[in-house]
Amino acid sequence: xxxxxxxxxxxxxxxxxxxxxxxxxxxxxxxxxxxxxxxxxxxxxxxxxxxxxxxxxxxxxxxxxxxxxxxxxxxxxxxxxxxxxxxxxxxxxxxxxxxxxxxxxxxxxxxxxxxxxxxxxxxxxxxxxxxxxxxxxxxxxxxxxxxxxxxxxxxxxxxxxxxxxxxxxx
Numbered sequence: 107x108x109x110x111x112x113x114x115x116x117x118x119x120x121x122x123x124x125x126x127x128x129x130x131x132x133x134x135x136x137x138x139x140x141x142x143x144x145x146x147x148x149x150x151x152x153x154x155x156x157x158x159x160x161x162x163x164x165x166x167x168x169x170x171x172x173x174x175x176x177x178x179x180x181x182x183x184x185x186x187x188x189x190x191x192x193x194x195x196x197x198x199x200x201x202x203x204x205x206x207x208x209x210x211x212x213x214x215x216x217x218x219x220x221x222x223x224x225x226x227x228x229x230x231x232x233x234x235x236x237x238x239x240x241x242x243x244x245x246x247x248x249x250x251x252x253x254x255x256x257x258x259x260x261x262x263x264x265x266x267x268x269x270x271x272x273x274x275x276x
Contacts, residue, residue, distance in 0.1 A: 107147060107231070114140040114237065118245050126186040127176040130249070134172065138165040138213075141242060144234040145226050157229035164212055164222040168246075171209030175202045175253075192258035199257060203264055206253045207271075214246035217275045 117137035124130035142165065146158040176186075182198050183190040194202065212219040230238065254260065254268070 107144070110140050110144050111234065111237070114144060114234075115241075118241055121245050122248060125188075127179060127188055128186050130188065131169070131172060131176060134249075135169055137242065137245070138169060141165070141234070141238060145230045147231050147234070151229075154229040157225035161222050161226040164219075168209045168212035171205045171212070172249075175205035175209060178202050178205065188252060188256050191253065191256040194257070195259055199259070200261060200263075203253065203257065203261070206250065207267060210246045210250040210253070211271065212246075214243050214250065215275075216271050220275070 114137060117133050117140055120133040121130060121137055124133055142158060142162050145161050146154060149155060149158070178198065179188075179191055179194065179202055180186060182194045182202075191199075191202065208219070210216075212222075215222070226235075226238070228235070250268075254264070257264075
């Protein structure tokens with residue numbers, strides 16, 4: 107338990123410290139998998155199994171959207187650097203921003219992608235639930251902000267989407 111918790115904390119720190127999309131995605135997945143095993147700590151209970159499976163499916167869906175966004179970013183720029191997003195314009199930027207939104211919104215628990223929260227948190231040990239609420243959800247918001255600020259031109263709909271999602275979630 108303690109080893110997984112330390113791996114979870116370290117992976118969240120390294121997501122924030124990641125310099126490019128490859129390391130970001132690697133540590134994002136380490137964060138996701140370690141948190142899954144921590145959610146499944148009481149795996150003998152039937153409710154925990156259901157919660158863990160649902161959480162795993164949602165966290166992997168989040169990763170799929172981020173992989174799409176980062177591959178599209180690489181295809182458009184030839185760079186793995188997140189700052190290269192500033193070179194992309196038009197429909198490609200819109201597709202990348204939308205995929206990033208879905209990927210980060212799932213992990214951040216932004217409505218309507220929050221359905222995993224009421225299952226995973228009660229199934230987790232209390233210290234892990236606290237870390238997920240207090241840090242992991244904010245790491246996802248950080249990812250969303252990092253992509254937002256890396257884009258040189260943000261379409262107007264992007265601001266409306268973020269403001270709407272934030273207002274509804276609040």
